[in-house]
Amino acid sequence: MFQGERYNIMTTNIVEALNSNMKRAREYPLLLLLDAILETMVEWFNERQEKAQNLTSPLTTKCERRLHYVWVEAGMLAPTQINVNEWVVRGGDFDAVVDLQWMTCTCKKFDLEKLPCEHTLRATGEIMKNKFYDCCSLFYSADYWRLDYEESKYPVPPHSD
Numbered sequence: 001m002f003q004g005e006r007y008n009i010m011t012t013n014i015v016e017a018l019n020s021n022m023k024r025a026r027e028y029p030l031l032l033l034l035d036a037i038l039e040t041m042v043e044w045f046n047e048r049q050e051k052a053q054n055l056t057s058p059l060t061t062k063c064e065r066r067l068h069y070v071w072v073e074a075g076m077l078a079p080t081q082i083n084v085n086e087w088v089v090r091g092g093d094f095d096a097v098v099d100l101q102w103m104t105c106t107c108k109k110f111d112l113e114k115l116p117c118e119h120t121l122r123a124t125g126e127i128m129k130n131k132f133y134d135c136c137s138l139f140y141s142a143d144y145w146r147l148d149y150e151e152s153k154y155p156v157p158p159h160s161d
Contacts (some may be wrong), residue, residue, distance in 0.1 A: 035155075042155050049149035055142045058133050063115060063140045067132070074121040087123035098123040103135060115140060 018037065025036035057064050072156075077091040085101035096107045096119040104110065109117035114137030116124065124132040138144055 038155050042153055045149065045153050049152075052142070052146045055145065058142055059136060059140050060142060060145050063136065065113065067121070067136075070116065070118050071121055074118040074125070076124045077118060078079070079125075087119075089119040089122050092118060100124065110111045110135075119122045 018040065021032075021040055022036060025033055028036060029055045043062070051061070055061065059067070073092065077089050080088045080090070082088055082097070085099055087098045087100070089096050089098055094107070096105050096117075098105045098119050099118075100123060105117050105119050107119055108115050109115075110120045116132050118134055121132050124135055
């Protein structure tokens with residue numbers, strides 16, 4: 001159904017987010033409503049720009065939190081090296097095979113999300129001395145997030161006759 005990569009970190013329903021933020025503005029005439037929407041979007045953009053600039057970790061905040069949670073789960077798993085690049089990781093809900101050369105795991109979480117699953121974290125902890133950041137997609141990096149918000153956005157000035 002979906003073509004290309006699909007990530008599950010971002011909010012996909014901007015309408016609900018705007019709707020809850022615009023309760024009063026919904027009663028405005030159309031042009032004032034559009035101005036309120038634009039002002040809200042610029043405000044959100046500026047907040048995210050500031051967060052991105054102040055970020056000190058290699059990944060975005062949500063990804064860091066998720067990896068911390070997954071790291072705890074990974075500690076209960078038992079890895080066994082098959083060859084230079086592949087590991088069988090046992091425990092949890094099921095056993096999985098991790099291939100660090102092709103960056104895949106049979107649980108498919110790592111393949112789809114491009115963030116290490118508990119199996120991948122356990123395998124990278126054994127072979128790469130916890131360099132699991134190397135297994136994360138660059139799209140989750142703080143540097144990419146900063147690039148997203150690098151340019152300033154300005155609201156359109158009011159139209160004068």
